[in-house]
Amino acid sequence: MKPHSDDHSEHPSRPEDNWLDRALQDSASDYIADAGFTAQVMSFLPAPRRKFAWRRPALIGGATVLGCLLAFLLGGSPLTASLRHAFQWVAEESTRPIASSPFNALIITTLVFSGLVSWLALSKAAR
């Protein structure tokens, strides 16, 4: 029980009521042991919020876009050159109806590919 407030002097008890005041003060419950109550409350809390949850998908998506661009711009070895030609061919063929030039086709394909990878990363992070 907490220390009793002096505020009851606002309503001074009649002398014959002293016993009642004491009885009421004594009626305070003893300390109630926790007995697993706190653990039960904690188990019902919502899942902890993740700080900077946006960082991971942003990093994955950004790295993907950057990697695509670097591979496209800097690829000079025979292997990367052939991969570049293969990618260019796929891009041109798949976007022929909508792209006016091979360069536009590459940009559209790169954006679609990056978007797809970013969407996969975001949906994985959300899970």
Place this chain on the structure above:
Amino acid sequence: MSLTDHDLIARTLADDDRHAFSELVRRHQSAVRAFLRRLTCGQHALADDLAQETLLEAYRHLAKYRGPSGFDTWLLGIAYNRFRSARRRACETVEWTEQIADHAPTTSFTATEDLKQDLAQALMHLSSDEQAAIHLCFAEGLSHQQAADVLGSPLGTVKTHILRAKETLRVQLRAWAPHFSSKGQP
């Protein structure tokens, strides 16, 4: 050095620190549960359910807590609102009254224990507002103003509740008055 309630609240808010919040729960669970046990007339299971709801609501609205009233007072206010909602759901029906009657203490041991039992039964005849005011001011040791904050009532209303409650108790327990006026102490 143990952290104050305000430190723990700040940690919970800043970092969603579960250990800090569990320490807050551990510190205040007894007062909240005792208050609700009083209001539910000793229905421990119901009181603990309401206490759990109280603490979960406190967690959800922790950012709204404003320091001056004291964290325990704030918690008791939420607990009282929870109790009123539960009572409203039960519509103060026969079941509620019957449940309370079923949990009335029946055994007695000594003169002091007898008084406690009689007092517990007499308290059940008070309205829940009167019970809450009496518990907060006498068992929890809150001032009338703090009790008014918890109950969300004007100060004058709380004082009236206490006066009326004591008048009722005096009548209910009148058989005990001569016993104490002759012996002085229970």
